[in-house]
Amino acid sequence: MLDDRLRSVLQRLETEDAAERERGLPPAERSRAVARTTGQFLFGLVAPQWDCEVLEIGGSSGYSTIWLAAGVRHFGGRVLSLENDPAKVDAWRANIAEAGLEEWAELIEGDALETIPGIDDVFDVVFLDAEKDDYEQLFQAAREKLEPGALVVADNVLSHEEALGEYTAARQNDPDLESVTIPLDRGLELSVILRSA
Ligand SMILES: C[S@@+](CC[C@H](N)C(=O)[O-])C[C@H]1O[C@@H](n2cnc3c(N)ncnc32)[C@H](O)[C@@H]1O
DSSP, rough: OHHHHHHHHHHHHHHHHHHHTTTTTOOGOOOOOOHHHHHHHOOOOOOOSSTTEEEEEEOSHHOOOOOOOHHHHHGGGGGEEEEEHHHHHHHHHHHHHHHTTTTTTTEEEEOOOHHHGGGOOOOEEEEESSSSHHHHHHHHHHHHTEEEEEEEEETTTTHHHOOOOOOHHHHHTTTTTTEEEOOTTTTTEEEEEOSOO
């Protein structure tokens, strides 16, 4: 599941991400990967599920994708990752190949707001990790691809509480969802779909 090849890519990406933050590069030039413990949490969420279909919105250089793809491969699932920055897309493809996960992870290049409606699939888990101002619209777009029992995990709800407070409140006040904030790393909002919208 977590072999040496994959672990060494994760380790390199963690080192690169830390160096980018240390150098104070602007966000658009950084990978902005999730914390390692969030990666482990995502892995733990998907690993026990059979045929787990994951939609990742904001793939960047592939760090979180690797955790998700490593999780789903044991029981036959896959990860569909969405990314609109061409430099990140190139890095994503190289990193996924280096980790040996091409069979379990696929990327669609382009603005997720435009690409999601064209995806002919339903998903069990959505990982939302794009620009905070777009979370609401991205959630609504992704919800069209979800059935009762599906889970949406949104990152940064505590680190960007001001920008994402409305997102969290909307999810927690929606009677068609069961939603809880998990205070892990930058804060994850976990929302389970109870009824179709
Ligand atoms: C915080 S980073 C994702 C980090 C990644 N999940 C990880 O942990 O390795 C956000 C990424 O979302 C991408 N992004 C932002 N808005 C997007 C959109 N509308 N469609 C597709 N990708 C988008 C950015 O280019 C950036 O690479």
